[in-house]
Amino acid sequence: MTTVTAPTGLADTVEQHLGDPYDTANPRGFGAILAAREADRPQAGGLLPDALTESAHVTPEAWLHALRALYRRSPRLGRTVRAALPDNEPRATALVVGSCVGALDSALRVTVRHLRGRRLYGAPAIDIPHLREVLAGVHADLLLCDVLTSLAVRGEDALPSREGAHEQAVLGLVPRVLQGALDRLSVLMGSRFYIREGETAVFQLLLNEAQRELFAPARGPRPAPGPLPFTELVTAPPAAALLDPELTSAAPGRVLTTPARRPPQPSGAVQQRLYADLVRRYDSARTFDLTERRLPDRP
Template sequence: MTTATAPVTLAEAVEQHLGDPYDTTSPTGFRAILTEGQVGGRTGGQAGRASRPLTPERLTAALKDGANATPEAWLHALRALYRRSPRLGRTVRPDLPDNGPRTTALHIGASVGALDSALRVTVRHLRGRHLYGAPAVDIPHLRAVLCGVHADLLLCDLLTTLAVRGEDALPARAGAHEQAVRHLVPRVIQGALDRLSVLMGSRFYIREGETAVFQLLLNETQRELFAPARPPHRAPGPLPYDELITAPGAVALLSPDLTAAAPGRTLATHGRRVRQPSGTVQERLYADLVRRYDTARSFDLAERRLPDRP
C-alpha cells in the first residue's frame, strides 16, 4: 500500500501532548470530553466552561509549534483534535495563505480524524464482543464492512490531502477535484459512520463507558460537515471518479485498486448500492487495518503514531 510522506511532526506532538484518549484519568481523554459535554449541556455557564478538557491553554500548549506549519501539517494536527471531538477541534483556526479550496479541504479533511476514531472504537468493540463462540470481528460480513470503511477513509484522505497541498488531480477538468472534496467527501464520511453505527449495535445508544464516544463522534462530525454556514451540499453532477483516482498525483499516494474498492465511490455516479470490498483487495485492506490498529498507527495515508492503547 502506497502511503503519503506527509509532515506529521506537529500532529504527533499534539497526540503525545493530549495522550491516550482511552485513559479514564486523562483530562483530555474521551471520558473527560463526554463529561464536559454532559455538564455543559445540562448547566452551561461557568460549570460547563470550567470542566472543558481542551481549554485554550491546553490547545495553545499542544499547538505551540504550529505557527509556521504548512497547510498539510495543520491538516494532521486538526485530525489529532477531531479524533477526540470535532466540536472542540473546530475552535482552532489555522492562518492559511489563502481562503479558497485549500481552506475548505483542510476543514473537511480534518473529519477523517473523527472517522479514524470511530473505526478504532468499532474494532475494539467487535474484538471484545463474542457471537456464536467467536469474536464478532471474525464474522465475514462485519469484517467486510470494516474494510469498506477503511477504504472510504483512504479515499477521503486522498482527495483532501491533494487539495490541501494545492494540487488539482484533474486540471483539465476544471472544478472536478474541488467538487469531489466539497460534495463527495462529506457524504462518504457520513455514510461510513452510519455503517459503523450498525456494527456497534445496541452499544451505539449507550452513553456510558468508552463506546459512548461513538455517538458523540457521529453527531459532531455530521454537524461539522453539514453546518448551515457552509454552502449547501447539493447533489453534484456525475464525477469523473475513475479519472480522479488514476491521476498521477492520486496514484502516487494510493494504489488505484484500493481506492476503487471504496464503497463511497458509488456516490460519485449517484449509485445507491453500497458494495463492500471482497477477495484479494479485502484481504489487503483487513491486514492493513489490523496492522495499524495493533501498532497504534492512524488509518489514514500518513500512518502517524498514536498514543492509544490497543
C-alpha cells in the first residue's frame, strides 16, 4: 500500500491544536463538542487555530487535509472556515466531499474502539470474522474515496480519455460510498449508535453532519446515476500510482456503479491486507487515508 507524501503541515497544526478527542478534559474534544451541540450553544475552547483562520495562499490539497482534521471532530466545523476554494466548481466540490473522508476516519476509529471493548460469546466483538470483513470493506471504501477526491482536488483527471467520468465519480459516486460506509458502521455500533452518552455518542453526530455536507443543496445537482467505467478509473496510472488497484477493486462501494446489489465485503488475502493495515494504523494513531498522518488520538 502506497503512503502519499502530501502537504499536511497545516493539518498537523490543526490536529495538535485540537488534541486528543477522547480526553474528557479537552475543551476541544468529542465530549465538549457534543455538550455544545446538545445545549445549542457556541463551542468553547477556541476550536480553530490561528494558523487555520489566517492562512492564505494555501494549496487546495493542503486545505483538503486541514479540513479533514476538522471534519474528524465535526463536519459542521468546516463551515466556519473561509477557505480559498478553487475557482473550478468540480474541484471546489471535490474539496468539500473529500473532507468528509475525515468524518469517516473518526467514525471508523470510534467503531474499532467500541468493538475492541465489547465482548460477545466470551471474546472481544472485533474477533468475529464478519465484523472484520465489514471493517476492512469500510477501510477500502475510505481509500477509494480518497484516491478519487485527492486527484480531483489536485486538478488531475484520472481518465481523460473518458470525458466526465472522473467528475461523475467524485460528485455522484463518492458521496454515496461515504454514506454507505457510515451506514454499515452504524450497524456494527448496535445500540451504541442511538445512546447519546459516553465516547461513542459522537458517532451519530459524525454521521448526521457528514450526510448534510455530502448531500447539501448548495453542492448543486448530482450527475444522474449511470454506467461508470470503474475498473478503468482505478487502474488508470494516476489512480494506480496512489493505491494498489486490487484494494480499490475490493471496495464494497464499487457496486454503486452497477444496478443495486448487496455490497460484497472484501474476502481472502485482500481482506486480510486491508484489516491488517487498518489495525496497524489504529494502533499507531495514524489516519486511515493515503497520507497516514499522525494523530493525537489515544488507542
